[in-house]
Amino acid sequence: MSDVRVIDACNTFCPGPLMELIAGMKQAEVGDVIELLSSDAGSAADVPEWINKVGHEMVSSEQVDGVWHIKVRKMK
Amino acid sequence: MRILIVGGGMGGTILGNNLARRLKSELANGKARITMLSASDRHMYQPGLLYVAVGQMMPDQLYRDQRSLLEPEIDFHVDPVEEFDLDNNRVKTKSGKTHEYDVLAIATGSRIVPEAIPGLAEHAEYFYTEESAVKMYNRLREFQGGKVVVAVGVPHKCPMAPLEITFMLHDYFKHRGMSDKVQVHYTYPIGRTHGLEPVAKWATPEFDRLGITYETLFNMKEVDGADKVLHSEEGSAINYDLLITVPAHKGMEVIEKNGLGQSGWIPTDRHRLTMEGHDNVFVLGDTTNLPISKAGSTAHFEAEAIAENIAAMAKIGTPVRDYDGKVFCFIEAGRDRATYAMFNYQNPPDPKPPTKAVHWFKMAYNQLYWASARGLL
Numbered sequence: 001m002s003d004v005r006v007i008d009a010c011n012t013f014c015p016g017p018l019m020e021l022i023a024g025m026k027q028a029e030v031g032d033v034i035e036l037l038s039s040d041a042g043s044a045a046d047v048p049e050w051i052n053k054v055g056h057e058m059v060s061s062e063q064v065d066g067v068w069h070i071k072v073r074k075m076k
Numbered sequence: 077m078r079i080l081i082v083g084g085g086m087g088g089t090i091l092g093n094n095l096a097r098r099l100k101s102e103l104a105n106g107k108a109r110i111t112m113l114s115a116s117d118r119h120m121y122q123p124g125l126l127y128v129a130v131g132q133m134m135p136d137q138l139y140r141d142q143r144s145l146l147e148p149e150i151d152f153h154v155d156p157v158e159e160f161d162l163d164n165n166r167v168k169t170k171s172g173k174t175h176e177y178d179v180l181a182i183a184t185g186s187r188i189v190p191e192a193i194p195g196l197a198e199h200a201e202y203f204y205t206e207e208s209a210v211k212m213y214n215r216l217r218e219f220q221g222g223k224v225v226v227a228v229g230v231p232h233k234c235p236m237a238p239l240e241i242t243f244m245l246h247d248y249f250k251h252r253g254m255s256d257k258v259q260v261h262y263t264y265p266i267g268r269t270h271g272l273e274p275v276a277k278w279a280t281p282e283f284d285r286l287g288i289t290y291e292t293l294f295n296m297k298e299v300d301g302a303d304k305v306l307h308s309e310e311g312s313a314i315n316y317d318l319l320i321t322v323p324a325h326k327g328m329e330v331i332e333k334n335g336l337g338q339s340g341w342i343p344t345d346r347h348r349l350t351m352e353g354h355d356n357v358f359v360l361g362d363t364t365n366l367p368i369s370k371a372g373s374t375a376h377f378e379a380e381a382i383a384e385n386i387a388a389m390a391k392i393g394t395p396v397r398d399y400d401g402k403v404f405c406f407i408e409a410g411r412d413r414a415t416y417a418m419f420n421y422q423n424p425p426d427p428k429p430p431t432k433a434v435h436w437f438k439m440a441y442n443q444l445y446w447a448s449a450r451g452l453l
C-alpha cells in the first residue's frame with residue numbers, strides 16, 4: 001500500500017482546501033490516499049460533494065481539535 | 077556570507093535589492109556577496125499580459141532590462157541553473173560553471189502546462205505568455221459571436237485571473253457592440269465562483285447582473301476540438317465557439333529533475349520559508365508548495381521576510397522573523413472598476429464593492445511595479 005500524503009491547508013484562504021486537494025489528486029497515482037487537513041468547516045461538506053461527483057472514494061472524515069482530517073483515495 | 081539567488085523574476089529581484097540595502101556595509105567590506113543567476117536578461121511584468129490579451133497594453137510595455145532593476149552590488153548572470161547539489165552547497169549552470177553558497181534562495185517561478193489536458197493546447201486561447209496573449213487578442217478581434225467559455229486548470233498562478241479575464245471579456249465585447257451576439261460562460265473547479273468565499277459572494281451576483289452564465293465544480297478533462305465540446309472530470313460537457321483557459325501550472329522542470337519537489341513545487345516551511353530539511357535554503361514565490369496564492373504580492377511579501385532573515389543571519393547568525401502568509405491582490409471587475417483582497421494565515425479577506433478609484437490605482441501600480449521591483453516601494 002502506498003503512503004498517505006498529507007496536504008496541510010489549515011488557515012489558508014486562497015486558493016483554499018478543496019482546490020489544494022484537486023491539485024494534489026492530479027499529482028497522485030490511482031489507489032493513492034491523500035489526507036487533507038482543513039480548518040475551514042466548509043470542507044466537511046464541499047470535499048465529499050466533489051469526490052462523489054468525480055468518483056473518488058472517501059476513506060474517512062473526522063474533526064480533531066478544530067481541524068478536519070479528510071482522507072480520500074484516488075479511483076481514476 | 078555567500079548568498080546565491082536563483083531566479084530574477086518578481087521574488088528574486090525584490091529579495092536581491094532588499095538584501096543589498098540591508099547588507100550595504102557587509103557587501104562593501106567583503107563580508108557578504110550576492111550573486112543572482114537567471115534564465116533571461118529581461119524582466120517581464122506578467123500581470124500586464126491580461127491587458128495585452130484584450131488589446132489594452134502592448135507587449136513591449138511589459139519589459140525592462142533585468143540588470144537595470146538591480147542594485148549595482150548584485151553580481152548578475154544570465155546563466156540558468158541545471159543542477160542543484162544541496163548536500164554540498166553548490167549549483168551548476170548551463171554554461172558549466174559551479175557556484176558555491178552559504179545561503180541559497182530559489183525563486184524560479186512556475187510554467188503553464190496546457191498539454192496536460194488533451195486538446196487544450198491546440199483548441200483553447202490563453203494569455204499566460206506574450207505569444208499566447210497576442211494570439212488570443214487576434215482571435216477576439218476575429219470573433220463574430222457565439223459562446224465564449226472560460227475554463228480553469230489547477231493549480232494556477234494569480235487566483236484572480238479567471239474572474240478578471242471573464243469580466244474583461246464581457247466588457248470587451250460590450251465595447252465592440254457585440255453583447256447581443258456573445259454569451260460569456262464561466263466555469264470554476266470548486267463549488268462556488270471563486271476560491272475565496274467573500275470574493276465569490278460579490279462575483280456571483282455581478283455575473284447575474286451582467287448576464288454572464290456560470291457552472292461550478294467543473295474540472296477540465298478533455299477538449300473535443302472537432303465538435304467544439306469541453307468535457308469535465310465531473311461528467312458534464314459544454315459546447316463552445318471560443319474556448320479561453322487559465323491552464324494548470326507546474327514548477328520549473330529543473331526543480332523536479334533535481335528531485336527538489338514533485339511537479340516542481342518545493343516543500344517549504346510556511347513560516348520560516350526554508351526548504352524542508354535544508355535550513356540554509358530559502359524558497360519564495362510560485363515555486364513553493366505552500367497552499368497560498370501563487371501571486372506577485374506573495375513573492376513580494378515573502379522576499380521581504382527572507383531578506384530580513386538572511387541579513388540577520390549575516391549580522392547575528394540567526395533569522396529573526398516569521399512570514400505571516402500575507403497576500404494582497406487587486407481584482408479587475410471589468411474595463412474601469414476594480415477591488416482588492418488582502419489576507420494572511422489568520423485573517424480572511426473582506427473585499428469591498430468595485431470602484432473606479434481602485435481600478436485607476438491598479439493602472440498606476442502597473443507602472444509603479446518597477447519601483448517595487450527595485451525595492452523602493
Ligand SMILES: Cc1cc2nc3c(=O)[nH]c(=O)nc-3n(C[C@H](O)[C@H](O)[C@H](O)COP(=O)(O)OP(=O)(O)OC[C@H]3O[C@@H](n4cnc5c(N)ncnc54)[C@H](O)[C@@H]3O)c2cc1C
Pocket residue numbers: 082083084085086087088113114115116121122123124125126155156157158183184185186203204205233234237328330360361362363370371372373374375404405406
Ligand atoms: C497573466 C498573469 C496575470 C497576473 N496577475 C497578477 C496580479 O494581478 N497580481 C499578482 O500579485 N500577481 C499576478 N501574477 C502572478 C505573478 O506574476 C507571479 O506570481 C510572480 O511573477 C511570481 O514570482 P516568482 O519570482 O516566483 O517567479 P517569476 O516572476 O516568474 O520569476 C521566475 C524567474 O526565474 C528564472 N528562472 C527560471 N528557470 C531558471 C533556472 N533554471 N535558473 C535560474 N533562473 C531561472 C526566470 O528567468 C525568471 O526570472 C500574474 C501572472 C500572470 C501570468
